[in-house]
Amino acid sequence: MDPSTHITLGQQVLIKLPSNNSKICELKANEVINLGKFGAFKVNDIIGYQLGTTFEIYYEDKDTEEQDPNLISSKDKVVTDAKPKNNHKRERKDKFPKKPAGKVRIIKSSTFKSSLPPSTDEILPNTNSSKNNEQLIDIGSEAQKLSMKDIEELKKQSMSGEAIIAKMVSSHENFHKKTIYSQEKYLKRKKQKFEKFFKVEYLNPGNLLQYLLDKGDILRVLDISWESLEILLNLANIQPTGKYLVCDETGGLIVYAIMERMFKGLNTNGNGDDIAGEIVLVHENEHPNLDLLKYSNFSAEFIEKHVKTLSMLDYLEPPTKLEVESLFVALTEEQISNLKPAKKGAYYRSLKFYERSLENIKLSQSKYDGLIVASTLHLPSLIPRLSANVHGSRPIVCYSQFKEVLLELSHLLYDDTNYLAPSLLETRCRPYQTIRGRLHPLMTMRGGGGYLLWCQKVLPANFDHI
Amino acid sequence: MDPSTHITLGQQVLIKLPSNNSKICELKANEVINLGKFGAFKVNDIIGYQLGTTFEIYYEDKDTEEQDPNLISSKDKVVTDAKPKNNHKRERKDKFPKKPAGKVRIIKSSTFKSSLPPSTDEILPNTNSSKNNEQLIDIGSEAQKLSMKDIEELKKQSMSGEAIIAKMVSSHENFHKKTIYSQEKYLKRKKQKFEKFFKVEYLNPGNLLQYLLDKGDILRVLDISWESLEILLNLANIQPTGKYLVCDETGGLIVYAIMERMFKGLNTNGNGDDIAGEIVLVHENEHPNLDLLKYSNFSAEFIEKHVKTLSMLDYLEPPTKLEVESLFVALTEEQISNLKPAKKGAYYRSLKFYERSLENIKLSQSKYDGLIVASTLHLPSLIPRLSANVHGSRPIVCYSQFKEVLLELSHLLYDDTNYLAPSLLETRCRPYQTIRGRLHPLMTMRGGGGYLLWCQKVLPANFDHI
Amino acid sequence: MNSPFTSYKDTIQAGDLVLIWISRDNIKPITITPNENFNTRYGIFPHNDIIGKPYGSQIATKTSNNKFGFIHILQPTPELWTLSLPHRTQIVYTFDASYILGRLDCGPTTRVLEAGTGSASLSHSFARSVGKLFTYEFHQVRYEQALQEFKEHGLIATNEKNVNNSTNSSRVVITHRDVCKNGFQINPLEDTTSLNEQSLPSLNLNADCVFLDLPAPWEAIHHLDAPGVLNNHEQVNICCFSPCIEQVDKTIEALEKYGWTDIEMVEIQGKQFESRRQMVRKLDDALERLRDLKRRKQEGAERRKRLNEKLASNGIATTSTSTSTKEIDVEKRPYTSKIEFNPFGKGFRIKEGDPNYQWKQVSKIESEIKSHTSYLTFAHKIFPEYNIRDEQLVTNLITEATN
Amino acid sequence: MNSPFTSYKDTIQAGDLVLIWISRDNIKPITITPNENFNTRYGIFPHNDIIGKPYGSQIATKTSNNKFGFIHILQPTPELWTLSLPHRTQIVYTFDASYILGRLDCGPTTRVLEAGTGSASLSHSFARSVGKLFTYEFHQVRYEQALQEFKEHGLIATNEKNVNNSTNSSRVVITHRDVCKNGFQINPLEDTTSLNEQSLPSLNLNADCVFLDLPAPWEAIHHLDAPGVLNNHEQVNICCFSPCIEQVDKTIEALEKYGWTDIEMVEIQGKQFESRRQMVRKLDDALERLRDLKRRKQEGAERRKRLNEKLASNGIATTSTSTSTKEIDVEKRPYTSKIEFNPFGKGFRIKEGDPNYQWKQVSKIESEIKSHTSYLTFAHKIFPEYNIRDEQLVTNLITEATN
Incomplete structure (x- = not known):
């Protein structure tokens, strides 16, 4: 099973909820994932389907809707979130009793982000919605002819959330008197309340970023937007065979x-x-921080093979080969086998350090196919040093949360003949509401997203020798 | 006749041409205004109609279409532009022979900016236009079955430009094979070529600004956009009774x-x-620069009464009343009448200077209802000095072409308790193509427009006395 | 009563409507009343301390824990008023409002029709900048709220007699009306309106500007042609304000049908920036910190090594905690106990702008931006039947100018 | 032949396609050919001087007037290639292209359908970043141009044998086709296509991504369901690229009809800034300049006055030009002939950044911005009939994981 296309055991996936919130879950065999008010399901039930599938949670026996912890088998461990964090945006689970795991079935059309299911949308032609709620004086839930009891009944009849909402709309006396906006708000609220579906998505960088931003981890990712991240990849001309120097x-x-x-x-x-x-x-602290790679589908071995890390000091001021070698005396196989176990361990650690030091020297002398920097260090002091080993005609791309920082850098690079055409740019994605008949840009969006500086490393001619 | 609503003699108006270019003309009795390829008309013929009227130039006698300078009566002075300037965007008049003045008639619907007249628009349903010009290989003018001779004939039949274009479209073999974009481009080109109408608009600040920007005078107006100009007025809370300190x-x-x-x-x-x-x-140089007021409908007297000018030095370092008075000895009416004519003139000049000096002292001590600054001087050194006499709870609004300049200022004001809530903002107007069925934002727009800083002057409490 | 929105005041007086600025997100309108208090969680502010002070004054109070709390007293303006409105209502913000006023060519003699009134945020801008505003609201409750507000704000005179005199104090006339159904004409005898000019059977509105913020503006546009509604004798300007693009499409259709020209549609995109500082962290300092860490690590290793050797030669087990071990330890401390090189204050809570560090001024766009308010569709109308000139007058003027 | 777009080269060799960077607006693609020259108005650059140099080299030449002219030799990338395209053609710029690649989840094993090819700017981005690109163009001339270009760029192998092997050198397959009429299936025996795999009667495209840049994408969407076109065994992503909002509306209708979900539409707004400097002009300097002017004016007046007095006392007319006048003049000069205080270089042509003045770094948005390219409509599709799991395999995996 390919974890880049199918839901796989051991994988980290993004689970999108009807509320448009999302959570990251690690899919462990036999566990139950609890989505709070949206229900709970067994991991085993979703393994093997395509990533991108939307599942609906349903309860065949009406009693299972009631709280019955016995339904969770002793083998099922209930998890609520792969990485529980202190986070105000997280679903408030305490408000809802823990649900037992329901069954799941695939539903064909998922309606995330377009906010309204097409079926309910059709009963809302523009002309039916009144202007400015003229006659609508808030009479609260009285206008809703379906009682909570009726709704519970419908739910027990295993009616889908979508169907329940359609029914509620047709039972709402004042619905057509609401403005388009109140209609949408009403439906969205109802939808979030009654629909029990979830979507399992591949945790690509965009999804991971969106999850972090929703969670409020904006500074952790330097306020970068998905569009800034993607243009960085293109401007850096990333290819499978490239060798890239990165500050992240x-x-x-x-x-x-x-x-x-x-x-x-x-x-x-x-x-x-x-x-x-x-x-x-290359990292500024003693140790690199690549925490987020734990969400990737890359194996530890693969990462170790393709991602090398070393500190800025090791990169910029590597010891000489002589120095490294002077600190290590290689033993023969025979000598090693004669060592006591404790000494042997120490020898291997020292061997590893030696090899790593040699590799660091190599890395600090290599030529690179691109320099990608997202750092809060003072860029005018950083970039010239790091770009020394970037090959000619290869891009340098810097990301920063603040334009002023890149502006200062661009002035420096502009005056240096080792850099061609530094460009300072900003990209911003503006999402729309995509309900037909009611197309418009979303009313609010996140403000940040950052800026990029892009240039080519070049090799100035020696004008004295022409 | 009210020059703010009707076309009036002596007035400066904006004349918009089918090419979407525009020119400013002073309307002088008996003159002819030449619009180059779009024809020429007599000023007298448009006086008295409402501002906003669109006129079509037509020639009753087909011979008048030919060049016949005798048709311009001896009383008609031909003017081509009220303020001829070296300007690359100006209509290239030399390419076209000077036209004699035609007659004008009012046309009901003008179609500026929406690019396409509705009549031709209707023959362009979206479905008729081919995809990507598949079959369209450029065969130049061969596809156009109307010859130039035919077109000239139509023009002589006094057919309107709109009608000619419609005819050309229906005679164009490949028209429906063009993409929407090439269709529009084609029509726009043709329209600019054959339509002879012009619109007379009130020269409001927005029109004046647009004219200057089109002309390339961007730096002259500090790159300001209309939307920045308008928000400046609102943020400054401009009222008919206010007294405003302005740097412009x-x-x-x-x-x-x-x-x-x-x-x-x-x-x-x-x-x-x-x-x-x-x-x-208050102005930085010896003399104020209010050149653009010549385009306004305000009389010189009105301007003199309501706009006072003085240099920054006179404002910030006024002489004392004593100093001013020590330099002037008032004469009695009798003494004045006894002066020789030359001496009398000198006395009045000196009197005026004296009065002006006294008024300047008064101005430098007045309280103001707002400070509005659009200056390239170093704002952190300028604003605190100029805002000293701004009354509490009155706005300070600064415009600058560059955000960084206002950022520096905002940091300064933020740390000063005389200013409340400095806000740095940007506004940008994004125009759309408004052809129904083909709505989209314009593909390109001007990049500049500037930034604003807004805050309220306040009076800090004395915390020692609480 | 003078409106604080249409004239300037210098000194705060009893009875004044003022805005109390607590913070950017917390601006409260109150009427200054002797012997009352304004309470905040930062402290209590007696109105009596405010009366007589100049507008813009900062008022301070000592809080219970001997700190200062303070507020600013501001005279209301349409822009500050808009900031003070709760964000849940639909507001026309200053970015849009200012552009609308500009495009509609508003000045002190302009007469404006506005439907609907809504939160009245734009109404205040109009009221400040134009001669007369006729505004229409068909939601009963909102109508009454707005009417009350206009009265409190001095924009509707309660004893008005002559509505056609633009210099009187009633800048605003509000009417309870579904303009799509019933148009714009006002009959003070029959309508629910703020007009108390009961003698007028109907009114010439003679508007030069129209602003429509309605779900279906296309249903109202033809009503503008009713007699007395628009000023036929000059070009009239309109702006329609609609959130959805399909509404724009229908609006354009109706405008074209009813003779409006020069149709242009725009969006206004306003942004606000925060002034911030980012710490300047030089590479050399980062490198020096790494060197320091490395040195300390090496020294630590060497020290441990020497210690081990010493202990080994002294025959003391490394796990021992005897006095001699400590003594040896102490002897070696000077190498590593010095303070870590920490140029960027790692591990400390550094206040932005702390003078012990170097800072760069940066700007940060507000964290949530209003990416869309509405589309603004503008157009002009000239009534051709009234666009006729007085030939005799023109001839006279030209003759006069010629001689 | 390796494509310069899909692998890195260090040294410039004869036969290489390179980009000559003359200026931001003038980037020329040429093939390095021994003994040829590259001519610019700044001078002549012999290819022989370029061969053997590393990529990125600046090449200088002495111009006739003994100045230097220079160019940079760059290896083409899709982004630089896009910059080099003449702006009259419809180009998918990097702002859009990069977002499209990201949203379509492109990687080295992705198989993409693209219609139409157009200027092939986006095709190059795809070719660099995905495993296989099937692109369709129905304009005969543009098809042939693009085919030729792909061959020259090493993206279509001229002797290809096995199209289904994604590791061979033919990244791109281009087909001359109206996809709205004839769909996406390729039959190498009948179609005009770059495939020379004549033995295949038809081809499984198995695309995971679709990009439609067509006037009427809604006419092409149903063709995607034809057998072999899309990869049924995983979620497929689509992006439709349309300039007008009404096209988006029809596209959404068709996508919903044919089972596409998660429909999202966005605009990408890219901006580029120029790095500039503004002179720092302090108020004190401005005031000193005014003081200086005032002083000079007063001194001038006083000097003239004294001169007049002197002349009057000497009985010489002020209009006289006799020697003595000049002498008197000279005597008085020291007061006013000194150089004007000119702190901002008024009247001189000051180069931005001139070290004699103080400057502030500012950024300026490019003077004309691309305010709109197209709306991007994204959606996903899962074929429910293929979204079936191998229950036995799943059971085995779970058992394995449990033990």
């Missing part, structure tokens, strides 16, 4: 995006042996 | 906009005597 303060999001562009689909079963591409991450 | 490096555009907001319709016939409002312009 987003916890690995950028490295993940580069890896997906380089290796997606080639990557997972350790069969990437013939791929030459390499990412060399 | 746009040659008077901002002063004009403020005056229109304060006085439009009250202004023209010297009957603004009961209006209290006043603009005090």
